[in-house]
Amino acid sequence: MAKIILLSIICLITVIHVPVVLADIYEWTDEKGNIHVVDDILNVPAKYRDKVKIYKEKPVEIERRRPVEERPEQTISPPSEELFGNYPLEWWKAEFEKIKRDISELEKTISEQKRYVDVFERGRRLGQTYTKDEIEAYDQYKKQITESEARLKELKSEFDELRRKAASYGVPRSIRGD
Known part of the structure; x- marks a missing residue:
């Protein structure tokens, strides 16, 4: 002993x-x-x-290792912002603003291009002569209008899908634009 x-x-x-x-x-x-x-x-x-x-x-x-002091168990505090489908309300707001802005800009561009094409074709019927640059712009706009309209259709379907998801996650109507 x-x-x-x-x-x-x-x-x-x-x-x-x-x-x-x-x-x-x-x-x-x-x-x-x-x-x-x-x-x-x-x-x-x-x-x-x-x-x-x-x-x-x-x-x-x-230095000697000190014994590890027991720490009181920390409770995980909930996030400061409420999440809607893993995203805060500000994210949803920004997404809706972005897609609305993109749709608006594309609609404006399509409208301007269609107006140019209409004026060009009306002038052609009345015997107006155009420069090479004006003819190239007409051809380019004619082609871009169909592409832009297809893109606009995609954006609108993305917007509808975003609204559907936002509604299912409980995003307020004021943000969704309903």
């Missing part, structure tokens, strides 16, 4: 005792001008040992 107590005391003293670490750094330069740094003098080649710079290290105490 005495041996166990003595052994326990010795183990306790070695665990509690904080070891001190000393490390010297050795630096030398070879004939090519390369600087070498090592922590053991035996790693320095014999022909450079007389030219070694020694940096004495101050004693550093190794």
Whole structure:
């Protein structure tokens, strides 16, 4: 029994005792001008040992690990913003504004292009002559109108889908535009 107590005391003293670490750094330069740094003098080649710079290290105490204190369990606070389908209300608002703006701009562009095409065709019927640039613009607008109308149809279906999702997630009507 005495041996166990003595052994326990010795183990306790070695665990509690904080070891001190000393490390010297050795630096030398070879004939090519390369600087070498090592922590053991035996790693320095014999022909450079007389030219070694020694940096004495101050004693550093190794910090003992402290026992981990039990922390009170932190409750996860709910997000500050209410989420509608994994997105905050501001995201929905921005998405609706963006798609409405895109639809509006595209409708305006289509309207302007159709007006140009109508004026061009009316002028042609009345014998108006056009420059090469005006004819190219007419051809380009004629082609772009069909592409833009297809894109407008896609945007409107995306808008309807966004409204449907927003309604299912409980986004307020004022945001959805209903």
